[in-house]
Amino acid sequence: MSDTAANDQIEKPMLATLLHQGVYRIVMQRPERMNALSTEMMTALSAELQKAADDPAVRVVLLGAEGKVFCAGHDLKELTAARGEADGGKATYERIMRQCSDLMQQVVRLPKPVIAVVTGVATAAGCQLVASCDLAIATDTATFCTPGVNIGLFCSTPMVALSRNVARKQAMEMLLTGESIDASTAKEFGLINRIVPGDYLEQVVQKYAEVIASKSSKTLKIGKEAFYRQLEMPLSEAYDFAAATMVENMMARDAEEGISAFLQKRKPDWTDS
Template sequence: MSDLAQTNVSKPLLGTLLHEGVYRIVMQRPEKMNALSRDMMSALSAELSHAAEDPEVRVILLGAEGKVFCAGHDLKELTLARGDTDGGKATYQAIMRQCSDLMQQIVRLPKPVIAVVTGVATAAGCQLVASCDLAMATDTATFCTPGVNIGLFCSTPMVALSRNASPKQAMEMLLTGESIDASTAKDFGLINRIIPRDYLDQVVQKYAEAIASKSAHTLKVGKEAFYRQLEMPLDQAYDFAADVMVENMMAKDAEEGISAFLQKRKPEWSDS
């Protein structure tokens, strides 16, 4: 694993650090506003895959260096593709598919992913925040889907945004392209908590460690079930959730957790 304190000479796209089961992934291209270039998306996808397989990783924090959390797609990269014989269509299709796969990878990851936003999250950067299971932000963080301002409706960010905010709130962001502050983002349901910058690292770490202390098996089962039932009609959702609950009850960690609770002791998870 790389260290967050890298020199600028060979600084990778991402910095990582594992502590107490909490795996920090930090985008390290502030000079490019941490844009989701093809290389950045590939790096994120590879790091998430690694985190998913590492048994020491129980919770993932996704953050960024600089004043911009993520500026969305790399517009210079998109513009350069216009010189292709097809006007860039094949490249655009590949980039949008790659981005969609990355967002779905986060949702399907068997471990919780928490966005830590310290700056501007715009367009696909806002989509990235919305795709994470939880999101923490400083009081100076801002969010927007400004594609409409440059003739490009934020259609793919819309998918994640509309699954966080209410339809009218999501449409307000998509149609106006205006930025909203952290307080409004919390009201919209885009983020969970607002934390003063000076206390962000310690509060987020403690918050993540609390989640990391749970059974990894239980978190995996719960996260998968949560997203699957969201798209189901009410009766199907209850049938599905009841089946999940029964299977969960049969797990070793459920037996251990209930026994520990009744015996007033700390559970010893086997993650199974």
């Protein structure tokens, strides 16, 4: 590749976005950097997620990537460069880890469903990003890994998202061995929802997202928030919270409309209120 071509590739937008029929697609396009979660990439992702949260036309978010690597996790070159700072990089590392943690929580707290579309390798914080999304669809060639232990840096922050999606022993297996798992194993572990042949990925993902986008956004917002909040509660407290949430949901106009439409055997007319 010529220097001009290489520069053109680097200078294109870090993210590509497209809104179609309520589905907002965000695609990381730094394949030459393995779509690493550099400070710049995390800032760009956070900004697009906020746009999605604020735009009433957005009902579902798809998060994908160009290239053979969905996301390689933190930018190790960026982390290594900070070693030369007066404090050995500590302040920079604190800032980067906080920014990454904030990004993952932003995904979870987004009032709209976020679906990871994984077409390659998702490793370290890239695997964490997949685990943080509400749903995940992967090609049959996708792989997943938390390999920090192999370079003397345990995947402690990826562990938070991983351990909330995968059974304890499976999570520890990934964290302690640092070995990759294939898409079939990831589905068995509970890390992803579906496996799709690459040739059919776009068709399946779009249809999958449009089904969710057809629901009341008010209902989806209430449900997503309640799901994550009750996970952290004791059983009795979770039921009290869920019951109160059901009452709140029943008072919404869309619940009244949805129940009426079901009883009258017609399609509901959502107002998202």
